[in-house]
Amino acid sequence: MAASTLTEVARLAGVSPATASRVLNGSARIPGKDIAVRVRQAAESLGYIPNAQAQGLAKSSSGLIGLIVHDIADPYFSAIARGVQEAAREQHKMVLLATTEGAPESEKEAVGAFAARRADSIVIAGSRTSRVEDRDGNAELAAELDRYCRNGGHVGVIGHGIVGATAADGYHVVSVPNEELAAQLATELAASREDFVIIGGPEGLFTSDDRIRGFQRGLAVAGLPAADVIRTDFNRAGGFEAGLALAARITASQPRTETKRLCIFAVNDVMAIGAAAALRSQGLRVPRDAAVAGFDDIETLRDFRPALSTVHLSLEEIGRQAASRAAGPSADDAGSPPITGQVILRRSTEVAHPSSAES
């Protein structure tokens, strides 16, 4: 019942396994034209499918790219996954998926599993953390990655480098200018001189912390006081919860004026959406009663109304770059352009005519 083997094909074609191997895979010359045809026919008629495991064992290279994400159903990660997938296709490799919920221990496990499968490279997406609870986990993850690299593996990390990972050869990080972009966003928003509040993720999440820091910096540059920071979960539910609290605050405050309404910056789009939903549930309207901005520019959220002001990130490109850099100095050594983003102001932070046509 098992698939037929190269040996069987060879026998049928009346040649040696070695020859069959050469015509079916190897790059060496095989102009035994008639022979080649015979072998190919034999393979075809037997429905021969090369055993990648055996090939991998023999060549010690698996043609696999490991991808680690928190949750593949999260649009942020699935966009990255698409980019990695594209890069994989270009490299004639397949992608192995692991989801970890962001727990360093799970990530360590995943790296181990990928290493066991002899993945040619590993891409790690998802924010790194510096929380004390994760300290040991991070250390173990770093050690595991280190070992993987030492054994010839290549890794591409998205965002921040892993804490404690020695910048071994084969260790690449695609860094996202979260801080700069957040500062830029703050600067543009500050023009309308509002009161600012930040909805951030749990303390220690690099991505979140960077964006918060950048935003505050932007505010400071504009001569504005630092914004309050509400810490919550790094997802829609967290945003919603924080939004509820803010709704109460807004409602309680004196009648807001056009130029002094609250501007809420959530450190990612889904949190922003959650916050907006919370406000709406309390009878408040965006941007009339409060402005809301996010970060990431998630595609699926593009039709959300009021259109969300945010910072656009080419998640797909980020994933692709992580995968291709890890693949080694193939096309361009350090040639791939650094990741950038663009502040995009949409209706959710509009100030002039909140009741004008939608953007």
Place this chain on the structure above:
Amino acid sequence: MAASTLTEVARLAGVSPATASRVLNGSARIPGKDIAVRVRQAAESLGYIPNAQAQGLAKSSSGLIGLIVHDIADPYFSAIARGVQEAAREQHKMVLLATTEGAPESEKEAVGAFAARRADSIVIAGSRTSRVEDRDGNAELAAELDRYCRNGGHVGVIGHGIVGATAADGYHVVSVPNEELAAQLATELAASREDFVIIGGPEGLFTSDDRIRGFQRGLAVAGLPAADVIRTDFNRAGGFEAGLALAARITASQPRTETKRLCIFAVNDVMAIGAAAALRSQGLRVPRDAAVAGFDDIETLRDFRPALSTVHLSLEEIGRQAASRAAGPSADDAGSPPITGQVILRRSTEVAHPSSAES
């Protein structure tokens, strides 16, 4: 530089490779307590990582589940992927990802690649098609799958079975009651007696066709005439385009009345969102000027306003079931409950007080 091998571990521990293998993996008894400890220590100190390829070769089982989707960044597929991933975790397997844009040839290729990697099972998501252009592709895909099954592989198909695939053993399909659910949706919508239009995908897409057929049936049962069907792409852009056309139609028609406004059923949520966006871009409002309904109940779209009436599908559960059924009669032979869905009427099809509180 390569990772250390079992043999090295064995040597360091002063035992035979077989023994080392037994303590590190095998289930056979290994109460050589002291020996076991020695081996484990040796493994630890050497940073031993078993070579899954070699294990797979020896055991002829790879611990891999292949997943085929059109596009991993599409929320529909990423939700399914999450389910498959969960099932994989339960089975102590990893998932291999392939994206195909829905082209049967690519799917065939993917199946081949999975077969080469000796994936234990394959899950195929994404609508099947009966278009003539795809005829050959479908046939080849069916043949490839057939061969895979014959070689002992298991496949789980989501939605419709593959055209032409012999219902071999190891071939499971998780069918989604698209037609019934669409009929149900039509019935509930028909209560408000509106004019109906359907935005469907290209002819031949089973999922789309089933939903169209079901919806028409529901209309008929309610004593209503069949709705017009607009064929377009099975994505947001298609929905938008169709929405534009409909907007013109609506605007041109006589002033619509509350009970005779157009009700647009798009065969999936993203198309519905696209259509709604198109209407809005033309100055029309939902549900005041037209009602809109979708299908799937995509989670990321849940905060869209007006809230979209749709049919809820547990995509995650669907993915999970496909993966676990394909895994074989493990837990429950035919035990897993059939897939169901629920019609969910939200504000986008509301009729009574279009200007009342949002739902």
Place this chain on the structure above:
DNA sequence: CTGTTAGCGCATTCAG
């Protein structure tokens, strides 16, 4: 309970 002997399927040396 442990060590020995064979392969799993293939890619490569090396001869011919």
Place this chain on the structure above:
DNA sequence: CTGAATGCGCTAACAG
């Protein structure tokens, strides 16, 4: 240009 050996790293029958 082709065929005959050897080994990739591991598991599984066999012995001992």
